[in-house]
Amino acid sequence: MDTLTDFVADPWAVATPERERVAVFSDGLDLYPAAEGGLFHSTTALPDSVGELLPVGCLGRDRLYVARASGVEGQSLRSVYPNASPAERAALGAARQRLQWVRDHAFCGRCGGPTQWYEHEYTLYCAHCDHRHYPRVSPCVIVAVHDGDWLLLGRSPRHPPDLWTLIAGFIEPGESAEAAVAREVHEETGVQLADVRYHGSESWPFPHQLMLGYSARFAGGPLRRAEDELVALEWFHRDSLPRVPGDWTIAGRLIQAFSQGRA
Structure with missing residues (x-):
């Protein structure tokens, strides 16, 4: 395998x-x-x-x-x-x-009745109101923001204190993935982006995300860290990156692509 x-x-x-x-x-x-x-x-x-x-x-x-x-x-x-x-x-x-x-989803979110497992359709069915509950998947974006040889990384309060990673966030209703990239990066860092490019996706079961990976070029603006989202935010040179996620994660693979000049 x-x-x-x-x-x-x-x-x-x-x-x-x-x-x-x-x-x-x-x-x-x-x-x-x-x-x-x-x-x-x-x-x-x-x-x-x-x-x-x-x-x-x-x-x-x-x-x-x-x-x-x-x-x-x-x-x-x-x-x-x-x-x-x-x-x-x-x-x-x-x-x-x-x-x-x-x-x-043991109980229906519409009427409160118990749900039943319909295995051949991957749905939980409520016989009381005839509503079907399909598995929830929450789409997110994660982006490697670069400026020449420099990569923008942040530290989340949810991660180990020495781990730096990329900016990420959920896609809001009615929003495209590319719009979510621009909004999330601006909200958390204050910077503007150009050349937003899709790289790939990854199922992330913590609890039910689908991560869409992007790279983007820094297009201006001073760093303005969102204090409720990040405990630190810095630019790092490709030759002196801190501890980052492993390459078994999409964050790690995006960072590896940048460090190898493939961003």
Whole structure:
């Protein structure tokens, strides 16, 4: 499993799977690996406290399910991701988002009635008002703002104190991704942008984001840090970057592209 295409978010993409495996999560939605050290459990060797199995997709020739087990302690996906393959990260992220979705929508947001799982349509259905709840995906933008050999990085209060990263934010209703890039950067840093270019996307299951990665050229304006969003904001030369996210993240890959002159 070396490529993202090894995971397909369709549990029935493989008619006759070689194996059926389960990603087990704790009540706090941390991953509970198998006893032998693997990321996934066999359906024949699950914890006693495991709940309902929900289909997630196919990982290679294996059908993948997710379940929650009470009374177990797991590991955060952030700690597991650096050593997992892209396909495993995609599968684990999808599994965690399925579990979060079912937990958050046990009752209908329209009428308050209980929802039912319709697995072949990936929806939670309310029989009382006939409303269907589909998995929530929240689109976000993240942008590498550069000025020649210099890259703009910020530190968030939610991150470790020595970790610097790119400016990011949610897309608002009625807004294009490119408009969100310009707005978020201006709100958090005060600067203007030019040459906004799309680089790629990444599923980010914390809890259910889709990150759209961009680069943009600095077009003017003094730095004006949004104190409610960032604890620090600075320009860094490509040859002296601080600690930044690993290249298993889209932030890390955008920063790597800049440092290699590919921004």
